[in-house]
Each structure stands twice: as C-alpha cells, then as structure tokens.
Amino acid sequence: MPNENPFRISLVIVIVLTMAVTVYYRLQAAKSGEKISRKDEGYLFATVLRLAGLVLWISTFGYLFFPAYFQWAALPLPEWLRWIGVGTGVFCSLLMYWTLSSLGKNLTDTVVTRAEAKLVTHGPYRWVRHPFYVTAALLMASVTLLTANWLIGVSSVAVLALLAIRTPKEEQMLIERFGQEYRDYMARTGRFLPRIGR
Template sequence: MFNIMACSGGKIASRWVGKREAGGCDDGTAKRRCQMSSAIAAKNATVVDAKSDRLLRNFAVLAYFHQRFPAARTPGTKELRSSKSMDTDQQFRVAVLAVIVLATTIALYHRIRAAGGSPPVSRKREGRLIGIPLRLAGLVLWLGTVAYLIAPSLVQSASIPIPIGVRWLGLAISILGLVLMQWTLTSLGKNLTDTVETRQDATLITNGPYRWVRHPYYVAAALLILATTLMSTNLIIGLSGLLVLTLLAIRTPQEEQILEQRFGRAYEDYQAKTGRFLPKL
C-alpha cells in the first residue's frame, strides 16, 4: 500500500515537473523559478520513494520475525480461550491434588492411631465376593486420579463437559467432605477398621455425626468422590468411584449384622433412632 502511494506521488511529481518544463522557462526570472520548482518536485519525489523503501524494509523485517517466531504473535480469540481453559484446568488439578493429599493424610493418621497396640483385624467375614471387587475398584479410582494429576492426556478421552460453576461447586463439596471425614474419624477413634469386622475392644459410637447417621464415613467418601469427579470432569474417576460406593452400600447390611451381634439390644435401639446414610426424619 505504501509503495503504491509512493509511486503515485512520484508520478504526480514527475508530471508536475513535466508540465512546468513544457510551460516554458524563457525569461530569466521565470526560468529560475521554473528550475527551482522542478528541483523541489524532484527532491520531494525522491524523499517519497526513500520513505516508501524504508517502510517496505520494515514490513519485511516484521514479516520475517512473525514467520520465524510464531510464539511472539499476538494471540487471537481462540488462542486466548485455549490459554484461559488451560489455566482453569491447572487450577482444578491443584485443587484435586490438595483434596487427595488432605484426605489421605487424615485417613492414614487415624488408621495408624487406631491400629496402634491392637491386633490386626481379619477380613474373612467380609468375603472375597465383595472384598476383591471393592479393592480393585478402589485401585482404579486411585490410578485414574493420579493419571489426571500427572498425565492428564492419558485420560483426556474420558473427559465430560461440566459447566465451570458446577466444577467450583465441587470444590465446596470437597471441603464439606473433608470436614465430615475428620469429624467422623475423630469420633470413631480406635474403632476404625477397613473391613466389616470390629476390634476386640470396640465400643458403640453414638456421638459426633453418629448421632444422626450410622455410616457418616461412607457419606464423607461419597462427597469426596462426587467433588473430585466434578472438578476433574473425568468419567474414569466418576464411574470407578460410583462402583466403590455401590459395593460399600452392598456391604453395609453385613457390617450392621456384625454390630448387632456384638452390641445386641443397644445397637438395635441405635438403629431405630438413626438413618443409615441420611438422618432419619
């Protein structure tokens, strides 16, 4: 564009010079004026051509760097959206990591504390029909979560669209789940086990969240699985977590039967006043 303008300016100047020359420069004064005008016009045309060349060189340099270093280009709308989406995903990965670290720390602390000085608890009464699938589903849940945290591309195909507001709601749910987990395990104390069997020195717990529901730990686990699924938008985490919760729900009647055998009438009265997973209305 600038080259066209410069060439046009040069042509106009040349025509003007030609017209002046054609108009005649016969007498002395008129001749000097004509020569001066011709010189000025020629000089202006030269200046325009020089500026045009300079602009073209600058544009050529910019075009070279634009082609050579694409990262330096001004980001378009799609690139800005992609960058914003990437930043949001990273924020949720950090949030999921924080939730997993806190939940694992809470669970390990209370499990080690409960096992201290007590003989190991047998898993025979749980049975392989529930025990093995439950632990395999738990393993898939952990592996899916770890893959989402350190290698998200491996589980990208299992991602589902979830509105950003719902994902942030998942963070709030995770906080609720962590608080309930800590409250539950603190109330449970040394009675904590990872199976249906109770410890030899077990006591019937009816305080804390156990005042309203008989299995608040499973409720906390459900909240954390739901929260992690919403934040990660990953079906592997969601489906494996749902399988874990389903197997726990199937195992619960067996667990309560053992508690009835252990505590008798006291547990039956406790059942009458509380709900299994939700408070009794």
C-alpha cells in the same frame, strides 16, 4: 477449554487434606496391634472392592499426572460446577476429620468390629450410622465434578455400590456385638441419611 491447572492444584489439596486425616486415624487405630481378619467380609468381595478402589485411584492420578492419556474420559462440565466440586472437596476433608475423630480407634477397613470397640453415637454418628460412607460418597462426587472426568465418576459409583452391598453384613456383625443397644440405635438413626422428625 478451561485451564486445568487450578483444578489439578485443587485436587492435590483435597487429596492431601483428606489423606492426612485418614492416614492419621488409621495409624492410631492400628496401634492396638489387633489383627483384623478379611474372612468375614469374604476374600472375593474384599478383592473386588479393592480392585474398584484401585481403578478409582489410577483414574484420579491419571488425571493429575498423565492428562493426555485420560482426556477421552473428560466431561463437558461448566467451570462454576467444577468449582462447587472444589469447595465440596475441601468441606469433605473437614467432615472426614469430624467423622474419624468421633469413631476413634474403632476404625477398620472391613466389616469386623475391633475387640475393644465401643458403640459410637456422638458426632455425626448421632444422626446416621455410617457417616464415613456418606463422607466418602460426597468426596467422590466432588472429585468427579472438579476433575470433570466420567471414569472417576463411574469407578466412584462402583466403589460406593460395593460399600452399600457390604453394609448389611457390617450391621449384622454390630448387632451380634452390641445386641439391643445397636438395635435401639438403628431405630433412631438412618443408615446413610438422618431420619426425618428425629
């Protein structure tokens, strides 16, 4: 059985790097003082999404601080694959910086577009419309690999599935806000993956 301490230390590094980026940009966006409503997302959906996220955080911190209680969810992954998860996790913190620095003060945690929002089409948004979700998916996959914990993996899939379900509503609100400009942007970019040949 491998020594888990290097993987726990790696997980802390990935969490600290990623959270430093996301907290900074969320605070910058919040400086506008604009109140963001959950009504358009739907209170029930918002609650379910946040509960899935809570399970993900509990299982992640459980792996870190209460390993004996979460050993039942261990996956028998080879160490080399877990180290790939570590490398991918560190890379994701850089990708998160690129994504959120490009998005700037447009950032919200719901489908609502800020009153002063501008359509972002540079940085990773040049190729895909939702690089934040792509980065989150890569980050969750890397954490699943480095922790070798299926509970983290399952709760990650639940969060990502809910975000994917929510995305069409988010895009409809962007169409309502930016009109033909957003439709043109949709025609040349993929939702989560770049369009081939563009």
